[in-house]
Amino acid sequence: MTQMTKPAPSLFERLGGAGAVDAAVDIFYRRVLADKSISHFFDSTDMDAQRAKQKAFLTMAFGGPNKYSGKDLRTAHAPLVARGLNGGHFDAVAGHLKATLEQLGVEKSLVDEVIGAAASTRKDVLGQ
Amino acid sequence: MAVIEYEGATFHCSDSENLLSELIRQGADILFSCRNGICQSCMLKYKGGAPIPELATAGLKETWRNEGYFLPCLCPVPGDLTISRISNPGIIQRAVVVDKTFLATGICAIRLDTEKSFEYHSGQFINVRRVNTGLIRSYSLASVPSLDSSLEIHVKRLENGVMSNWMCDEVASGEVVQLIGPHGASYYLPGRPSQRMLLVATGTGLAPLCGIVRSALAAGHAGRIDLYHGSRHSEGLYLCNELREMVSRYNNFHYHPCVSGSTTREGHRHGRADDTAFAENADLTGVRVFLCGAPPMVQSAKRLAYLAGASLADIFADPFELRDLRSKTRTDPDPGKIGLPQKALTV
Numbered sequence: 001m002t003q004m005t006k007p008a009p010s011l012f013e014r015l016g017g018a019g020a021v022d023a024a025v026d027i028f029y030r031r032v033l034a035d036k037s038i039s040h041f042f043d044s045t046d047m048d049a050q051r052a053k054q055k056a057f058l059t060m061a062f063g064g065p066n067k068y069s070g071k072d073l074r075t076a077h078a079p080l081v082a083r084g085l086n087g088g089h090f091d092a093v094a095g096h097l098k099a100t101l102e103q104l105g106v107e108k109s110l111v112d113e114v115i116g117a118a119a120s121t122r123k124d125v126l127g128q
Numbered sequence: 129m130a131v132i133e134y135e136g137a138t139f140h141c142s143d144s145e146n147l148l149s150e151l152i153r154q155g156a157d158i159l160f161s162c163r164n165g166i167c168q169s170c171m172l173k174y175k176g177g178a179p180i181p182e183l184a185t186a187g188l189k190e191t192w193r194n195e196g197y198f199l200p201c202l203c204p205v206p207g208d209l210t211i212s213r214i215s216n217p218g219i220i221q222r223a224v225v226v227d228k229t230f231l232a233t234g235i236c237a238i239r240l241d242t243e244k245s246f247e248y249h250s251g252q253f254i255n256v257r258r259v260n261t262g263l264i265r266s267y268s269l270a271s272v273p274s275l276d277s278s279l280e281i282h283v284k285r286l287e288n289g290v291m292s293n294w295m296c297d298e299v300a301s302g303e304v305v306q307l308i309g310p311h312g313a314s315y316y317l318p319g320r321p322s323q324r325m326l327l328v329a330t331g332t333g334l335a336p337l338c339g340i341v342r343s344a345l346a347a348g349h350a351g352r353i354d355l356y357h358g359s360r361h362s363e364g365l366y367l368c369n370e371l372r373e374m375v376s377r378y379n380n381f382h383y384h385p386c387v388s389g390s391t392t393r394e395g396h397r398h399g400r401a402d403d404t405a406f407a408e409n410a411d412l413t414g415v416r417v418f419l420c421g422a423p424p425m426v427q428s429a430k431r432l433a434y435l436a437g438a439s440l441a442d443i444f445a446d447p448f449e450l451r452d453l454r455s456k457t458r459t460d461p462d463p464g465k466i467g468l469p470q471k472a473l474t475v
Contacts, residue, residue: 022187045427051169051440065164075235 011063011113015106021058024100029054031096038092041080061097061118073124081127090126094118130178133210134158141205145195146253149201158200172200173214175439178207189441190327191249221246222259225303226278232366234285235268235332236296239278242307248273249315250339251418253446256281257306258294265291268336268420269310272343279307282335314418314444316340318347323416325353328405328429330421331364338367338422353378356410358386358401358421362393384408402429406436413437421443 014025029051032042044050058065077085097118101111122128132139132147134156141150148170151158160170165187174180174196184203185193197214218453227239248254250272257264267281283295314336325344327337334357341355359365371383384399387393397404409415417433419426426445433443 026439033431034435043431047430047434048168048440056162056164059164066162 011110012065015110015114017057017064021055021062021064023104024058024062025051025055027103028058028096028100033103033104034095035092035096038089039088041083041085047077058097060121061114063113063117070121070124073121074127075120077125078127086128087122087126090122130205131208132205133175133177134172134182135212142334143207144204146201147205147209148202150205151200160201163197163201168199170201171197171214172211172241175210175212177209177211182300187441190317190319190338191311191315191444194317195313202203219434220257220306220308222343223256223279223305224266225301225305226298228299231282233363234296235366236283236285238283238299239271239280239293240305240307241278244264246279246307246310248279248310248324250319250343251315251336251444252278252310252312253336254281254307254309254311256291257308257404258291259276259304259306263291263294264308266311267465268312268333268341270335270338272346276321280339282332284332307319312446314340314446315418316344316347316349318344320350320351321347321349322351322415323349324351325349325418326405326409326433327355327418328358328402328421328425329419330358330401330425333419333421333426334367335420336376338371341374341381343383345374350380352380352382353447354384354405355400356384356386358388358404360387360389361395362387362389367394368395385405386393400425400430405429406432409436411437414439415442417443419443427472 029042032054033039042050042054056066094115098111098115101114106114130138130142130143132151134151137156138149139154141147141154148158148160148163152160154376158170158172163170164397168188171188172190180198181203184198184200186202188197195214202213221243223240223242225238226241228236230236237251248250248269250269253266253268254301255264255266269279270282271278271280283292285296287293287401289388325341327341331336337357342351344353355371357365357371360468365387368385371385375381375383384397384401384404385395386397386399388398388400401421408430413436415433415438417438419433425430430443430445432442
């Protein structure tokens, strides 16, 4: 008889899935909007659409289901790169992501995994 | 097989399949992006048929759900359905002016009776068209369906404003106009009667917010309600006596008239309405917020309300473009080019 082994839960499942994204999105979006060094990249007349983008970003960073490729990230951020988006801005956003997770009491090993996933998009986001 | 009616076309879809995927596969003209319920670009309006499953409306504003909006990307085909785009142009019908009253210098209230019954919520807006012309403008509804027999709009005279000058100078009782709507999702829904409410209006942005306050109080809203109304000059603050009378009748209603210019009258606060409101209400967690007025004020107030803790789903502010603020008189009227809905139904 073969033993059924359960696959290890994914990062997204360990974080709490879609519920974790819902818990994080407002904390995260408020943090970046309140940070004057990066808020101009996030300011939009359509805040609902901006929040939806942040939700998509968090879903991706949490290892959840998403349909964005590296090429999509490159294309989507190209206008921001043209407006001066640089590594310092990227690090500031990553810092807010980390602080958001810490505020939610996410354990350190999981925070590190999320930050690692976000860091892996650095070149695509910055168009390098 | 379910029969889906969408924008004049019929689609046959397998039950329980994803509605958006089915519509796209069959070539329906439909906007979409993420297909995960995140971007909301595929949002449609439910018109009739099998009920939409709850998961297809999760996270949408309560007024959007009330309008029948849902996300087809999260929706398994529930059975036969009639659906449309959300930019539904509404219904055109004739309305007659039954009263015109000046509320302040350059601001008049116009009451309208429609030929047929007209269902709306206070705070929604209508488009008013001068008959046989392309002249059409949007006005928010200040009236309350359960309290007022006529529709009421507030018109501010704008320099060179063709419509507002016509309304202020020439329109009298008996004038017939065309009315299209109602539109918008910024209105009060009962259901959370103890929730705190904060409303910030400038100028005739008071019209919808006054209607929202009256409908909330009429519905028995028990939570504290703060209305801030701002104007540059004291003369621009109108309905003061009516609002103060409401304050004396309802313990939970508070009215804050604000003047940003240099002179203030007794009882008026000095400062902009939005600045005053956010200075006095630093924590908006769990508060329902309504905003109406000049677009820059609304934009910045929406951001501040969110940063102060209000949920975006609880911030109600319809995009309100003051198209008439121009240095030159707008020469119209080509009905085809000014956003007059082409597909509107005439009733």
